[in-house]
Amino acid sequence: MARIKGSDGRKTALRILDESLKLIAKLGYAAVSMRMIAEAVGVNVGSLYNHFANKQQILVRLMSDHMAQLLEAWKTVDLEGLDAAEKLDRFVRFHISYNLPRADAVFISFMELRSLAPDNHTKIEKLRSEYEYVVRDLIKEGQQEGLFKIEDAHVAAMSVLGSVIGVNTWYREKGRLTISKIEDHYVAMTLRSVGHAKSGEAHV
């Protein structure tokens, strides 16, 4: 009926984000009500507003946190002394291994852009295109080094990104393939798709 013993605002806020993530990934932002979130957290509806100004702010936090962490994580990957093909290899492995365990956040960041008010939309979209530039720049680099033979760097970047993004839609934890094996397959296909010289033959 009032503040609860041991309650901590920061912890509650995190639990709200956590439960919202799961619910929104499963049902979609519009289909999730504040009452559903409150029940999942184990708290009264009104209490949610002690931590977030409104429903949209929860979504914004989920999306911007995810995108920012994704970009941050990519920056920590060591690319020193690698040529463009090796870097693209690292990128494919990074994308798959980083995103598969975060399927809910990935799905939301991809799907719920349209649920954002215009200014929030712009903010998130900027982070998203930053990630696209990573791939495009890598491919352009390989093109200039003469390692990749492609028709169009932008199209190639979007094709590669589409390919790896798709993994999240079909991967099953108890499936036939380990994450590491999937990485291997995608690296091979990606490098061949950009016309990497040494990747003409698959080691089948």
Add this chain to the structure above:
Amino acid sequence: MARIKGSDGRKTALRILDESLKLIAKLGYAAVSMRMIAEAVGVNVGSLYNHFANKQQILVRLMSDHMAQLLEAWKTVDLEGLDAAEKLDRFVRFHISYNLPRADAVFISFMELRSLAPDNHTKIEKLRSEYEYVVRDLIKEGQQEGLFKIEDAHVAAMSVLGSVIGVNTWYREKGRLTISKIEDHYVAMTLRSVGHAKSGEAHV
């Protein structure tokens, strides 16, 4: 205040589907109300129920119509006398040229599976996997013919599908590239990605 002169049930039903398609693609199923659809059609809310039993039935019609038409259209593509590489070429072109002008339906069929009741979900999912089998079978065919050198036919199929599905997310009508040029690029990248012998080099 009553039936309107010249009104025709079949035409109204089609207009309802048409406007629903646009609204749901833009805002998502849960975010679109029956009143919004009614207003877009230019009809009273209650009238919608003369044509569809409920809101979900509209979504089901949109999704199953789209998937059925997609599969039907693919069947009409002439593949006679072609080897697996040429068939995969045709598939990539078919997918891109068929789906780009139907961006709304494509997006909905991909995104709103979760908004369906379980039995409807199963029905649509079956159509979806039928489409996946098309690609997988083509790739297996090329593998057996010795035309494609890949590690795993299933992974290759999902990679190829992800790549082409992604086109819908970045294509802009007033962009730099025509649909036909995009097809060319994607065919080249796809064939290289499955290790097609003659596609080692891009004609840049």
Add this chain to the structure above:
DNA sequence: TATTTAAAAGAACAAACGTTCATTTAATTA
């Protein structure tokens, strides 16, 4: 220790939701 702030509860708000219903009139069928 006294005061203020933080974090919860739970009732209440108006607005919007999907759907149903009675009613009216046009089109179709008998």
Add this chain to the structure above:
DNA sequence: TAATTAAATGAACGTTTGTTCTTTTAAATA
């Protein structure tokens, strides 16, 4: 032509929605 069916209206239904407000108590601060 008479009876029936189809297609529209607009009001009404009980819920549910996001959000606000008052109240209570724990934690933090002065």
